[in-house]
Amino acid sequence: MKDLARYSEGSAKKPAQSQPSQVLPQVQLVTISSEEAGQRIDNFLIRTCKGVPKSHIYRVLRSGEVRVNKGRIDQTYRLEDGDVVRIPPLRLAEKPAQTAPAAEFAILMEDEHMLVIDKPAGVAVHGGSGVSYGVIEQLRAARPQAKFLELVHRLDRETSGILLLAKKRSALTNLHEQMREGAFDKRYLTLVAGDWQNRRQHVKLPLFKYTTPDGERRVRVQADGMPSHTIFQLLRKYGPYTLLEAELKTGRTHQIRVHLASNGFPILGDDKYGDFTLNKALQKTEGGRRALKRMFLHAHQITFTHPHTGKEVRLNAPLPAECLNFLSSLEQQAGPVRDDDLAQAKG
Structure with a gap:
């Protein structure tokens, strides 16, 4: 596989400094909760399998290695409460994506259902378009125990x-x-x-x-x-x-x-x-x-x-x-x- 260290055919000589990519552990079986239900399987895998390139996630989806209730699905499948998702071993990115620094923001209200913050000007709400990370990535890094945390709406970067x-x-x-x-x-x-x-x-x-x-x-x-x-x-x-x-x-x-x-x-x-x-x-x-x-x-x-x-x-x-x-x-x-x-x- 080109994802692993390459060796020249017919030669015992290994490329200098060549290292195999990291691979997430064996097959995982994940049961979908009511809070996780409703989202597409590709978005679920992208959020769940941090450090795995999106291209690799879509590749295993197309190949049928990802299964739901033992059956094949495509990337548009929407998860239902109680679904059992089979996640195969997945390759981590050789150069890990930049990790967002953990940060909290001024809290206006918080309970078990929602969080409302006062966003400062100059901070993007999410990564993308030349921005490595934003509020959502920083909050997820600060709250690794949070099973679910999503933006309800957006604000422009320069709007507080x-x-x-x-x-x-x-x-x-x-x-x-x-x-x-x-x-x-x-x-x-x-x-x-x-x-x-x-x-x-x-x-x-x-x-x-x-x-x-x-x-x-x-x-x-x-x-x-x-x-x-x-x-x-x-x-x-x-x-x-x-x-x-x-x-x-x-x-x-x-x-x-x-x-x-x-x-x-x-x-x-x-x-x-x-x-x-x-x-x-x-x-x-x-x-x-x-x-x-x-x-x-x-x-x-x-x-x-x-x-x-x-x-x-x-x-x-x-x-x-x-x-x-x-x-x-x-x-x-x-x-x-x-x-x-x-x-x-x-x-």
């Missing part, structure tokens, strides 16, 4: 705030159903450039996802795009800037960022859809104003039904210190504080 994770498949399924039915209430705080006029404004613009020539994922307003709806609430004006609350009625990629930029109100610090000249200027302290070195978009409130108890859950994450400090420095330049100044921003 509330992020939900499920600790049981039943919770994940329930929360996804709530999201599909529009039962989630997700609200963000954002600071934009421009003099916003309406106290409350609906923006309904269809959004289309595309990829740039260099492989970067982007979104634009386009007639045949996905229907998208955001409600913006005016909170306070700071000279040339406006603090808004954004309520998501749909959850499209980069929805808030593109809806605002398309209306002429780019989010401060947005490196994809923002005002790049302004962003660069704001990264420097000037005349008492603090520097802003991140995108000013923060998921500050979420309301949903608990997947187990059925009770309403409302959680808040206050603005991070760097955003509050920036607002405070603008406040000093903007004049007297009004009654509704930072009440909502501070959660």
